Amino acid sequence: MAGLTVATGVVVLVLTGLSYAGQRRLLGEEAAPVTIRVIGHQWWWEVQYEDPQPSRGFTTANEIHVPVGVPVQVKLESTDVIHSFWVPSLMGKQDLIPGRPSAIRFTAERPGVYRGQCAEFCGMQHAKMGLLVIAEEQADFARWRDGQVAPRPEPASDEARAGEAAFVAAPCSMCHQVRGTAAAGRNGPELTHVGSRRTLAAGTLPTSRGNLAAWIVDPHGIKPGVNMPLVKLDSDQLNSISAYLAGLK
Known part of the structure; x- marks a missing residue:
């Protein structure tokens, strides 16, 4: 009986440590190399890439590009109702509550296109509030980011x-x-x-x-x-x- 009690205690301690490490990785406050602000609207996602140089920041929508193997911090806000940011293959869910900014962290371990979805019923078109996270090699991400920083291309015709x-x-x-x-x-x-x-x-x-x-x-x-x-x-x-x-x- 004593041995079973000790074994149970060890298992509980190990699981507590793993849970703490996981929560710290997802919700930690330390600076990440890539910081993105995601703002939920009915029914689309505003995506703002932050940068220490203001001229290198830009805004896009409904599509997030990230470099593989690099920690990403996503700051979350909502302008209207409660939404929930969820990309199942990359991270858990995190709610976007009006007036209560939150954040989540993740690292994409391999290249790919990951489907995300609002996971909190937010109105008539909740089911059509999707997003894509595109994880790519760091050089490809850098090229994409340079292209997004640039103004619109001149009309070609x-x-x-x-x-x-x-x-x-x-x-x-x-x-x-x-x-x-x-x-x-x-x-x-x-x-x-x-x-x-x-x-x-x-x-x-x-x-x-x-x-x-x-x-x-x-x-x-x-x-x-x-x-x-x-x-x-x-x-x-x-x-x-x-x-x-x-x-x-």
């Missing part, structure tokens, strides 16, 4: 140039930002390099020119209840804007 003019003149520019243009809205996802993202509308559609046009024409038909308003565009405006956005890579 007359159609794309017309699309940029139409985008800036339309209500689109009141909600979305495209760095290097007069579009400076902050209510919707940042679009400077939207054409390089794998999905649209928080994982709802694969990124393509056709899906961009479909989303612009009828966002509520694709994702009912979304805050994006209907914008009246003629066919030429729609075609040119979709060409422009698809070229923002």
Whole structure:
């Protein structure tokens, strides 16, 4: 009996130590080489990459790139209701509670594309609040980050140039930002390099020119209840804007 008691005590101590080490790794406060602020919205993820040099910081949406083998700290906030940040293959769940910032840490051990999801019911389109974490070799991550820091690429065709003019003149520019243009809205996802993202509308559609046009024409038909308003565009405006956005890579 005494031996069983001692063995039980040892097991409890070992499990306590492992739990403490795991929690310290996930929730520790020490600085991480990559720091990202993720802000939950109904129903998409705002992703802000922080950097000691302000000019090296940038904002994207619904897609997170990280270097393999490097600790990443994710600072979490919500602007509206409770969301939950969860990428099952990389980390546990962490809630985003309005007015109560939190954080979680993780390290991707191998390259890959990891699907994430809001894990707390947050309204009508909770099921379509996904995200991707793309873990890549450090050199590839550095190239991606350099590309994201840069302003939008110059339109490559007359159609794309017309699309940029139409985008800036339309209500689109009141909600979305495209760095290097007069579009400076902050209510919707940042679009400077939207054409390089794998999905649209928080994982709802694969990124393509056709899906961009479909989303612009009828966002509520694709994702009912979304805050994006209907914008009246003629066919030429729609075609040119979709060409422009698809070229923002």
